[in-house]
Amino acid sequence: MRTPAGFECRFFYGDYYRGRKHEECRLIGNTKSPRHWTSNLCKNCPVPRILQANACANMVLSATVTGLPFGLARRVVIKAHCTLTQTDVTQPEIGCGQCHPLPDIFTPNSQC
Numbered sequence: 001m002r003t004p005a006g007f008e009c010r011f012f013y014g015d016y017y018r019g020r021k022h023e024e025c026r027l028i029g030n031t032k033s034p035r036h037w038t039s040n041l042c043k044n045c046p047v048p049r050i051l052q053a054n055a056c057a058n059m060v061l062s063a064t065v066t067g068l069p070f071g072l073a074r075r076v077v078i079k080a081h082c083t084l085t086q087t088d089v090t091q092p093e094i095g096c097g098q099c100h101p102l103p104d105i106f107t108p109n110s111q112c
């Protein structure tokens with residue numbers, strides 16, 4: 001579903017049927033204030049970019065909201081974990097490299 005910021009995100013849910021305006025992020029969920037979700041967090045959230053770049057089914061994302069006191073500079077911080085290799089993924093846009101290894105021609109030690 002398209003977020004209020006205009007990006008496609010599978011974790012966003014909005015219900016606007018018959019005048020309703022219910023929106024939620026199903027990745028962040030219902031966390032308590034000050035780490036709660038608000039729709040303006042979608043504007044700079046890295047998740048739509050990650051999902052567009054890497055569709056690996058083994059990578060699981062988790063998100064937390066961080067920021068300064070009084071709601072200043074709040075943003076979404078993402079952690080990624082690979083359920084296949086049981087490791088944390090440092091670059092979620094690329095992945096851990098186990099499912100989709102690069103062909104030998106792209107590795108530095110290839111004999112070509």
Ligand code: SF4
Binds near residue numbers: 028
């Ligand atoms: S905060 Fe990020 S993960 Fe949540 S709905 Fe918005 S874009 Fe998607």
